[in-house]
Amino acid sequence: MPFFIVFLLTPMCVAIALYRRNPRRFLDGPTEDAPLRLLRWSTGLLSARRAEWGQAMLGELAHLDGRRRRLRFALGCAGAALIMPPWGRAAAGHWAAIAITAGSLAMYARLTVHYGLGTGGWIALAVLGIICAGYLLGVSALLRRPGVALPGLSGGVFATVVGLSMSGFTAVDQVSFIPSPWQQWVMVIAVPAAIGAAGTLWRRDPAAGRRVARLAALSAGLLRLLYATVAVAVLGAGGPPDAAGGYTIRGTVSERLGNNIVDLAVGTLLIAMVGWAAAALAGYLVRRPPAPAPAQEM
Numbered sequence: 001m002p003f004f005i006v007f008l009l010t011p012m013c014v015a016i017a018l019y020r021r022n023p024r025r026f027l028d029g030p031t032e033d034a035p036l037r038l039l040r041w042s043t044g045l046l047s048a049r050r051a052e053w054g055q056a057m058l059g060e061l062a063h064l065d066g067r068r069r070r071l072r073f074a075l076g077c078a079g080a081a082l083i084m085p086p087w088g089r090a091a092a093g094h095w096a097a098i099a100i101t102a103g104s105l106a107m108y109a110r111l112t113v114h115y116g117l118g119t120g121g122w123i124a125l126a127v128l129g130i131i132c133a134g135y136l137l138g139v140s141a142l143l144r145r146p147g148v149a150l151p152g153l154s155g156g157v158f159a160t161v162v163g164l165s166m167s168g169f170t171a172v173d174q175v176s177f178i179p180s181p182w183q184q185w186v187m188v189i190a191v192p193a194a195i196g197a198a199g200t201l202w203r204r205d206p207a208a209g210r211r212v213a214r215l216a217a218l219s220a221g222l223l224r225l226l227y228a229t230v231a232v233a234v235l236g237a238g239g240p241p242d243a244a245g246g247y248t249i250r251g252t253v254s255e256r257l258g259n260n261i262v263d264l265a266v267g268t269l270l271i272a273m274v275g276w277a278a279a280a281l282a283g284y285l286v287r288r289p290p291a292p293a294p295a296q297e298m
Helices: 003-023 024-026 034-043 048-062 066-083 088-115 118-143 149-167 171-176 181-203 206-235 251-288
Strands: none
Touching: 034 048, 034 066, 048 066, 066 118, 088 118, 088 149, 088 206, 088 251, 118 149, 118 206, 118 251, 149 181, 149 206, 149 251, 181 206, 181 251, 206 251
């Protein structure tokens, strides 16, 4: 019961943090239209060498009339900003995330063909592909933020290792693990909270801490998906029988692959949400008093 109380209180903490950060924006909503907000966000992802291009696109948007026309222009610019790979150290994490995702999807497709999962299997694969595409876009955006790549990716690896140490590293462990209450506290509360708080304290900036928590959640989700899919490929329908799968080979494999998709979505959301709240709370520890206004000359 305490675990579910904390889970219900976390969204409230996030809402309170948003309100305290900017009460007018939280209650009244943004004052800029959606195309301008989208373009401002996407230009913030650009490297310093492409900053002039981003400013030029903002100037071009100011001369466009019509909501649809402005939205199409902003979407095109945002797509270009996201497709361009990040530079420097972040590029390694970017391509690693792509490789991990491609490996998971390819293995899922192979299992769908090998076990004859039929139309339902291909629909599930399409849904998984859409989810992973969104994760990759999120990873690409977060990796471009300064000082986020290293702590965010490290947090994702840390969350993955802790989760595997709780469940066990074998294929059988992956398909039969049911966490106890204290394990749920560690994996869903303690670890994400530690990642979010550490991100804030590392950069001394709660905004950076929130980005670190989101990047850790996305990267941990992709890593766990790959590991769990490999476990299903190794085990197949072996190991403990799954009643939900009807004790058939096809039903068992389909059920295990479906559980992986659910774990991907739910686990990522929990880590991101709890980490976000912890990063915002840790911001109160590093918040500096405002600098005094310079005295005006008489």
